Amino acid sequence: MAETGSMQKLQVLHEGDNGWVLSDSAGTKAMLPFRPGLGKIAPGDLVEVFLYLGKNGEKTATTHRPKLFPGQFGLLQVVDVAEGVGAFMDWGIEKDLMVPFKEQPEKMEAGKWYVVCVDIDGDSGRLYGSARLSKFLSNDTLTVKEGEEVDLLVWKETELGFPVIVNNTHHGLVYRDEIFKPFRVGDKTKGYVKTIREQNKLDIALEPIGYHNFNDANATFIYRMLEENDGFLDVNDKSDPEEIHARFRMSKKAFKKAVGALYKAQKIVIREEGIRLL
Numbered sequence: 001m002a003e004t005g006s007m008q009k010l011q012v013l014h015e016g017d018n019g020w021v022l023s024d025s026a027g028t029k030a031m032l033p034f035r036p037g038l039g040k041i042a043p044g045d046l047v048e049v050f051l052y053l054g055k056n057g058e059k060t061a062t063t064h065r066p067k068l069f070p071g072q073f074g075l076l077q078v079v080d081v082a083e084g085v086g087a088f089m090d091w092g093i094e095k096d097l098m099v100p101f102k103e104q105p106e107k108m109e110a111g112k113w114y115v116v117c118v119d120i121d122g123d124s125g126r127l128y129g130s131a132r133l134s135k136f137l138s139n140d141t142l143t144v145k146e147g148e149e150v151d152l153l154v155w156k157e158t159e160l161g162f163p164v165i166v167n168n169t170h171h172g173l174v175y176r177d178e179i180f181k182p183f184r185v186g187d188k189t190k191g192y193v194k195t196i197r198e199q200n201k202l203d204i205a206l207e208p209i210g211y212h213n214f215n216d217a218n219a220t221f222i223y224r225m226l227e228e229n230d231g232f233l234d235v236n237d238k239s240d241p242e243e244i245h246a247r248f249r250m251s252k253k254a255f256k257k258a259v260g261a262l263y264k265a266q267k268i269v270i271r272e273e274g275i276r277l278l
Contacts, residue, residue, distance in 0.1 A: 004051045004059065004125045005070040005118075012045045022047065022061055030059035035094070038063065052095060053126050060095070067092040068118045070127065073136075073153050073165050075186030077113050089116065089129055103130035115155050115165075115186055137171045139200040144170065144193050152191040152204065154184060164191065164204055172202030179206065181249040218250055218258035223267060223277075231277035236270055 010022035010030060019033035020041055030051055032038075041047065049061035068074045068091055076089040079096055087108035088096035099108060099116060108114060108131070116129040117136045130136070133155060144150055144167065152172075153165040161175040162183060174183070174191065183189075183206075194205040207217055225248075226233055235244060237259055241252040248255055259275060262268045268275050 004053055005120045005127055007048060007050050007065065009046045009048050010061065012041055012043050012047060014043055020047075022049065028059070030061045032061040032063070033094075050093060052093070053124070054095070057124070062093045062095075064093045066097075066118075068097075068116075070118050070120045071136075071168075073115060073117045073133065073155075073168060075113050075115050076129070078108050078110050081108060081110050089114075091118070091129075097127065097129045099129040099131060103128065103132055105131055113186060115153065133165065134171070137165065137169065139170050139202065142170065142196065142200050142202075143167065144202070146193050146196055148193050149208075150191055150193060150204070152187075152189050154187045154189075156185055166191075166193075166202060166204065170202060172204040174204045174206060180245060180251060180254070181206070216261070218248075218254050219261045221250075222248065222255070222258050222275075223262060226268070226275070226277050232274055234274040236272070236275055 008024070010024055013021045013023050013029070015021075016031065019031050022030045022032055030049070031054070032047065032049060047061075047063065049063055050066055051059055051061055054060035067076065076091055076097065078087045079090050080088045082088065086098050086100040087104065088098055091097040097118065101107070114131050115133065116131050117133055118127060119130055119136070120127050150166050151168070153168075155163045155165055155171070161173050162179070162185075164172050164174055166172045172193075189206070191204045191206050192208055193202055195203040197203060222233075235247065237256045239252075244250065244252050244255045250258075259268070259270065263270055266278060268277055
């Protein structure tokens, strides 16, 4: 059956007053409105469309893919706010995604970006957005383990650090003092489960866990920078920590470990003026 919230292939039945009438194999119909750039369509064609409910509750189709599907999280921009109704976000199709006021932990403002989850009302089939992300995430039964690489979406910023969505399923935290690269709300990146604490709370690291793996990643990065700079960098383990962070996006401690590893592997020499490839 043609359900809202998914991409599916429907057959074109005939041309209506305002668009093409489509149908699935069970006879459920939907309207594909006329619009510029729709392309050539004829009765009998199979058209891949995304389904949603129109203003009057009718099933409506679009050939555009939304930026998010039900159950997915992402960063979207508010294009309008209607008093008494909610905020409307651009999510890539003709009808904006409505976020009711009750689904906004803080009142959304036009022009600003927010991380939301797309959900579907079980009774009406209407799609809506929610910024109350906690209700879509659970750490009751974890599907990850310590040291595992995971997908992250930065959810928000707090005084302690950045809460993140882990594998589109769990919630975790990246501590502020462990971030050595640009990190913003809405960013998608890889991370690693550093620690599983009481009540299955997840501490997340942005680098592989363990000295050996972490140091290898930094050492590789520094080695590549040396190669890109004719084999020489005018920094060493006595350089200013702020300069090291600005140039390498890592702490001085991590830099010294990485340089030490390269030195022990006889890849570099360390001089007062800097480090050089052998």
